Amino acid sequence: MSQDRNLPRAMAVPSGRMSRFTRLGVMTAGVAGNMAVNGLGQLAKGQRPAMRDLLMTTQNITRVTEKLAQMRGAAMKIGQLMSMDTGEFLPPELAQIMARLRDDAHIMPPAQLKKVLNANWPTGWLGQFAKFDVHPIAAASIGQVHRAQLKDGTDLAIKVQYPGVAQSIDSDVANVGALLRMSGLLPKGFEMAPYLEEARKQLHLETDYAYEGQNLARFGQLLANAPAFTVPSYYLEWSTGKVLAMSFVPGDPIEAAFDQPKPERDRIADAMIGLTLRELFEDGLMQTDPNFANYRYDSNTGQIVLLDFGATRALDPEVVDQYRRLLSAGLADDQPLMDEIAQEIGFVTHDTAPQHRTAITGMMAMAFAALRRDGLFDFTDKALPRAMQDAGIALAEDGFIPPPLPIDVLLLQRKFGGMFLLASQLDAQVDLRGYLKRYVG
Numbered sequence: 001m002s003q004d005r006n007l008p009r010a011m012a013v014p015s016g017r018m019s020r021f022t023r024l025g026v027m028t029a030g031v032a033g034n035m036a037v038n039g040l041g042q043l044a045k046g047q048r049p050a051m052r053d054l055l056m057t058t059q060n061i062t063r064v065t066e067k068l069a070q071m072r073g074a075a076m077k078i079g080q081l082m083s084m085d086t087g088e089f090l091p092p093e094l095a096q097i098m099a100r101l102r103d104d105a106h107i108m109p110p111a112q113l114k115k116v117l118n119a120n121w122p123t124g125w126l127g128q129f130a131k132f133d134v135h136p137i138a139a140a141s142i143g144q145v146h147r148a149q150l151k152d153g154t155d156l157a158i159k160v161q162y163p164g165v166a167q168s169i170d171s172d173v174a175n176v177g178a179l180l181r182m183s184g185l186l187p188k189g190f191e192m193a194p195y196l197e198e199a200r201k202q203l204h205l206e207t208d209y210a211y212e213g214q215n216l217a218r219f220g221q222l223l224a225n226a227p228a229f230t231v232p233s234y235y236l237e238w239s240t241g242k243v244l245a246m247s248f249v250p251g252d253p254i255e256a257a258f259d260q261p262k263p264e265r266d267r268i269a270d271a272m273i274g275l276t277l278r279e280l281f282e283d284g285l286m287q288t289d290p291n292f293a294n295y296r297y298d299s300n301t302g303q304i305v306l307l308d309f310g311a312t313r314a315l316d317p318e319v320v321d322q323y324r325r326l327l328s329a330g331l332a333d334d335q336p337l338m339d340e341i342a343q344e345i346g347f348v349t350h351d352t353a354p355q356h357r358t359a360i361t362g363m364m365a366m367a368f369a370a371l372r373r374d375g376l377f378d379f380t381d382k383a384l385p386r387a388m389q390d391a392g393i394a395l396a397e398d399g400f401i402p403p404p405l406p407i408d409v410l411l412l413q414r415k416f417g418g419m420f421l422l423a424s425q426l427d428a429q430v431d432l433r434g435y436l437k438r439y440v441g
Contacts, residue, residue: 107135107136107139107144108144108160108162110134112163113134113146113160114134115163116160116161116163116242116243117160117243119242120240120242120243121238121240121243128150128151129148129149129150129151130149130150130151130153131147131148131149132146132148132149132158133146133147133148134146137157138293140293142161142162142165142203142206142207142310143159143160143161143162143165143209143244144159144160144162145157145158145159145160146158146160147248154235154247155247155248156235156238156245156246156247156248157232157245157246157247157248157249158238158243158244158245159209159243159244159245159246160242160243161207161209161242161243165207166204166207166208166242169200169203169204169207170200173196173199173200173203174196177192177193177196189401190401190402191401191404194404195404195410198407198410201407202311202407202411205310205311206310206311207310208241208310209239209240209241209242209243209244209310210239210240210241211310212244212308212309212310212312213234213236213239213244213246215285215287215309215310215312216231216232216234216244216246216309217234218285219231219285219287219306219309219312220232220233220234222283222285223306226275227303228267228271228275228302228303228304229271229275229303229304229305229306230249230298230301230303230304230305230306231305231306232246232247232248232249232305232307233246233247234246235247249296249298249305250298251296251297251298251303251305252296252297252298252299253292253293253296253297254292254295254296254297254304254422255292255425256297256299257297257299257426258425258426258427260299262427264302265426265427265428266426266428266429266430267302268297268304268426268428269379269422269423269426269428269430270428270430270431271304272295272304272419272422272423273419273423273430273432273435274435276415276416276419277435277436277439280315280320280323280412280439281320281324281439284314284315284317284320285312285313285314285315286312286313286315286411286412286415287306287308287309287311287312288311288312288313288411288412288414288415289308289310289311289414289415289418290414290415290417290418290419290421290422291308291418292422293307293308294306294307294308295307295422311411313408313411315408315412316406316408319345319406319408319409319412322341322344322345323345323412324439324440325337325341325440326338326341326342326345326364327436327439327440328440329341330364330365330367330368330371331368331371331372331433331436331437331440333365333368333369333372335361335365338361338364338365338368339357339361342360342361342364345405345406345409346403346404346405346406346409347360347403347405348360348403349403352400352403353399353400355398356395356398356400359391359394359395359398359400360395362391363388363391363392366384366387366388366391367384367388370384371432371433371436372433373433376429376430376431376432377429377430377431377432377433378429379420379423379424379426379427379428379429379430380424380427380428380429382424385420385424
């Protein structure tokens with residue numbers, strides 16, 4: 001195994017449940033201590049401290065960020081979810097600092113890495129490799145990826161799960177949930193428990209690398225004749241529930257495409273949006289995590305490399321039908337039907353205040369009005385997202401509490417938001433109305 005002497009941020013992953021619980025407890029105690037000190041300082045000045053202001057200090061947020069990055073697993077994953085660029089729930093200062101979690105994972109030191117591989121592969125496995133780089137080419141919340149080469153010349157990417165991550169999901173989710181409740185950031189009356197429970201279930205699924213490997217192989221088959229994409233090949237013989245082996249596919253971060261000429265940027269956005277709609281309306285199978293790290297760009301071939309299928313989900317046909325009918329109603333500007341389907345989906349309930357229900361239907365009408373316009377949808381125009389954000393803020397300030405949504409709806413909304421963000425970053429123009437009409441008539 002080759003080793004880089006300058007491994008950045010190599011730190012053993014705490015694998016025991018008690019160890020992880022203790023670390024989160026120490027973190028929470030440290031945050032509380034900072035809050036007490038700052039509160040006493042404000043009282044000494046004759047000021048009345050607010051809980052939220054005491055928590056939302058750079059020192060406290062940095063402490064949380066660093067600890068979650070060290071722990072990886074569900075603790076870090078939830079931090080990543082909190083830092084999505086939607087701007088819907090988090091104040092800018094928290095979003096900016098928490099965003100570090102998207103690419104700031106510490107890595108396993110070589111000794112811990114070897115221990116994990118020894119537990120998952122047969123004795124003498126190293127003898128079958130010509131090269132194995134212990135320095136990962138990617139590190140995230142649940143595992144890290146290493147480049148390797150078998151003696152027959154096969155180039156592999158080996159994804160290795162951090163030890164203890166799967167066993168600690170339940171306690172990590174509970175502890176991070178407690179931290180969120182303490183933050184005072186959640187809207188009054190917002191019921192977080194259903195979302196934490198769905199996050200717990202989803203994370204358990206994402207730590208099953210055998211499940212991810214099956215989805216990797218399935219997407220490879222589904223997209224075999226889609227020239228815009230390439231999917232790594234699945235190597236079952238080197239894969240287990242904690243190690244996933246796939247072919248190494250070269251490529252740059254998807255952000256490298258942001259500097260491509262406009263026709264190429266438009267093509268990439270068109271392909272990604274087309275894939276999302278195909279997953280929803282044709283395959284009924286969706287990779288639901290739109291994190292940019294899951295996509296790479298090969299400038300030599302123009303292909304988009306698709307990675308990480310742990311968050312793949314078979315969609316409920318009823319939900320797919322609801323979205324199809326909602327899109328049809330929106331394109332026809334049938335607002336009463338839109339309101340009816342919005343309740344079916346769960347965006348509103350029969351208990352939703354009339355003014356809130358009207359506002360939500362109005363937001364949907366605003367989005368569909370843009371989609372109905374002739375010509376290409378211009379993702380460089382920020383007027384619609386600003387208007388939608390202003391309407392959402394007004395709803396929250398008026399006391400609207402979103403009802404708990406089905407997990408399929410949550411994941412679909414997250415995927416749509418991620419694709420909108422990607423197309424915006426590409427400054428793309430896409431025939432979005434044409435795509436939608438193809439699927440809803």
